[in-house]
Amino acid sequence: MAAAEADFDLVVVGGGINGAGLAREASGRGWRTLLVEAADLGSATSSASSKLIHGGLRYLEHGEFRLVRESLHEREHLLAIAPHLVRPLDFLIPHVPGAGRPAWMVRLGLLLYDLLAGRSRLPRTRGLRLDRPPWNAGLRPGPRRGFLYPDARTDDARLVLVNARDAFERGAEVRTRTRCLGGERAGGLWRLRLCRADGGEEEVRSRAVANLAGPWARQLGEAFPEAPPRTRLRLVRGSHIVVPRLHEGHHALLLQNDDGRIVFVIPWLRETHLVGTTEAVDRLDPAGPRPSEEEIQYLIRACGRWLERPPQREEVIWSFAGWRPLVDDGHASASATTRDYRFELSPRGAAPILHVFGGKLTTYRRLAECAAERLDRRLGGLGPRFSHRTPLPGAEAPVPAPPPGLEELAARHGCRWPRVASSAAELGADLGGGLFEAELHYLQAEEWARTAEDVLYRRTKAGVFMSEAQRREVARRLAPEPGAGAPGRP
Numbered sequence: 001m002a003a004a005e006a007d008f009d010l011v012v013v014g015g016g017i018n019g020a021g022l023a024r025e026a027s028g029r030g031w032r033t034l035l036v037e038a039a040d041l042g043s044a045t046s047s048a049s050s051k052l053i054h055g056g057l058r059y060l061e062h063g064e065f066r067l068v069r070e071s072l073h074e075r076e077h078l079l080a081i082a083p084h085l086v087r088p089l090d091f092l093i094p095h096v097p098g099a100g101r102p103a104w105m106v107r108l109g110l111l112l113y114d115l116l117a118g119r120s121r122l123p124r125t126r127g128l129r130l131d132r133p134p135w136n137a138g139l140r141p142g143p144r145r146g147f148l149y150p151d152a153r154t155d156d157a158r159l160v161l162v163n164a165r166d167a168f169e170r171g172a173e174v175r176t177r178t179r180c181l182g183g184e185r186a187g188g189l190w191r192l193r194l195c196r197a198d199g200g201e202e203e204v205r206s207r208a209v210a211n212l213a214g215p216w217a218r219q220l221g222e223a224f225p226e227a228p229p230r231t232r233l234r235l236v237r238g239s240h241i242v243v244p245r246l247h248e249g250h251h252a253l254l255l256q257n258d259d260g261r262i263v264f265v266i267p268w269l270r271e272t273h274l275v276g277t278t279e280a281v282d283r284l285d286p287a288g289p290r291p292s293e294e295e296i297q298y299l300i301r302a303c304g305r306w307l308e309r310p311p312q313r314e315e316v317i318w319s320f321a322g323w324r325p326l327v328d329d330g331h332a333s334a335s336a337t338t339r340d341y342r343f344e345l346s347p348r349g350a351a352p353i354l355h356v357f358g359g360k361l362t363t364y365r366r367l368a369e370c371a372a373e374r375l376d377r378r379l380g381g382l383g384p385r386f387s388h389r390t391p392l393p394g395a396e397a398p399v400p401a402p403p404p405g406l407e408e409l410a411a412r413h414g415c416r417w418p419r420v421a422s423s424a425a426e427l428g429a430d431l432g433g434g435l436f437e438a439e440l441h442y443l444q445a446e447e448w449a450r451t452a453e454d455v456l457y458r459r460t461k462a463g464v465f466m467s468e469a470q471r472r473e474v475a476r477r478l479a480p481e482p483g484a485g486a487p488g489r490p
């Protein structure tokens with residue numbers, strides 16, 4: 001069979017941040033691309049992160065200089081191409097002698113962080129006295145000095161979404177609720193078996209395949225028996241809690257725990273803080289990762305070490321967990337296991353498959369660029385680089401100032417918010433938690449939203465702030481109509 005008979009140049013399996021990023025990269029550089037996602041876009045690890053676009057100060061302790069440097073450079077790109085979704089955030093490390101790393105070590109780490117960042121749009125790190133607001137906000141009396149360093153935060157699930165949306169606008173087909181069952185080579189192409197949510201199966205032919213199934217990458221790889229991967233994954237569960245605001249400052253806190261780990265306290269939506277995370281070695285489970293009671297108590301205790309008013313168990317508004325799909329590098333400790341990614345490209349001579357393991361949210365764009373270029377050595381025809389300088393959807397133009405009541409809409413959709421509703425009068429029924437009827441329709445029509453979960457916990461976080469009755473009402477409104485949702489269209 002000639003390559004001209006292929007349906008696609010590349011099929012990307014897995015619609016997390018890395019798969020969505022690669023679909024954007026490949027379609028934007030001229031390849032006919034299909035992105036298949038078994039569930040919803042960003043429904044696994046990529047909506048369960050700490051939501052930081054950061055270098056990862058802590059990784060310096062493990063000598064991951066390449067990764068930190070690349071992450072800091074990517075932070076710059078993402079601040080530029082998605083300013084509505086990636087925003088600067090200051091981190092304060094309170095310091096008490098004898099409680100955590102010595103001051104010289106923190107200072108050295110921050111100096112390296114500055115150096116590895118190179119020319120950055122963010123300010124340099126600095127030392128601080130903590131005897132006045134806002135820097136002493138919420139802290140127990142004790143730490144008199146601290147360190148401040150800049151990083152950035154994002155909305156992880158929406159970052160996935162805008163990458164998938166951009167891929168679609170550049171010609172990629174995006175199929176959610178479509179599982180790849182595996183594939184075989186025939187006539188110089190991959191024949192991939194896909195299974196839709198309705199149980200129907202179909203076959204597509206592609207010149208190449210990229211396995212970006214995150215925690216399932218090894219499992220998926222084994223469904224390609226002619227080119228299975230060798231890399232082993234280590235799944236490390238990380239959990240977060242959301243609690244009412246713990247201090248008035250706008251900065252995040254990096255708290256050193258007595259076990260040598262760190263816990264972030266990050267200002268989040270609607271007067272809350274996001275607190276995380278944990279590290280528990282885990283295994284694939286069809287029910288998905290769940291925060292254990294022990295992890296929730298651990299996070300509360302870690303706050304109690306530093307905060308005047310730590311959260312109480314009954315104040316936990318929401319909690320969630322994700323599996324870090326880490327490359328098993330043989331380290332005994334989960335903390336020390338590398339956060340870097342690894343590629344395995346099938347041997348030369350036949351239709352290639354690229355298995356991708358590991359990777360951070362922060363480095364997704366560069367991972368996608370490298371993955372496309374690795375595949376190009378076998379496929380050819382890849383166009384010039386664009387993703388580092390081309391704005392993502394919602395950032396193509398300055399964001400028009402939203403009228404009162406539409407601020408959350410503008411935060412989610414950037415300059416595209418007027419497409420959802422151009423005035424408060426167009427919002428329609430108030431469904432609670434900051435979600436309105438007009439946005440619900442938009443998310444279904446333009447962003448592949450199908451279920452209440454898609455809308456309430458990924459396209460928005462409205463579900464966290466709704467009553468049970470409000471969540472049920474959204475689910476009722478989303479009940480599928482027969483024949484809805486043609487494949488490949490949002």
Ligand SMILES: Cc1cc2nc3c(=O)[nH]c(=O)nc-3n(C[C@H](O)[C@H](O)[C@H](O)COP(=O)(O)OP(=O)(O)OC[C@H]3O[C@@H](n4cnc5c(N)ncnc54)[C@H](O)[C@@H]3O)c2cc1C
Pocket residue numbers: 013014015016017018019036037038039040041042043044045046047048049050051052053054178179180181212213214215216220236237238239277278321322323324325358359360361362363
């Ligand atoms: C607790 C925690 C905190 C983190 N914090 C940060 C942070 O602050 N900053 C940062 O940079 N990184 C962070 N990370 C890391 C980051 O979240 C992950 O590295 C990243 O989200 C992985 O994305 P992915 O696309 O590889 O995998 P995933 O997001 O897991 O996506 C894989 C997708 O593949 C799909 N899939 C699987 N099998 C199939 C199949 N057969 N057919 C079709 N689809 C399939 C799944 O449904 C899933 O949607 C954190 C991770 C965790 C767990």
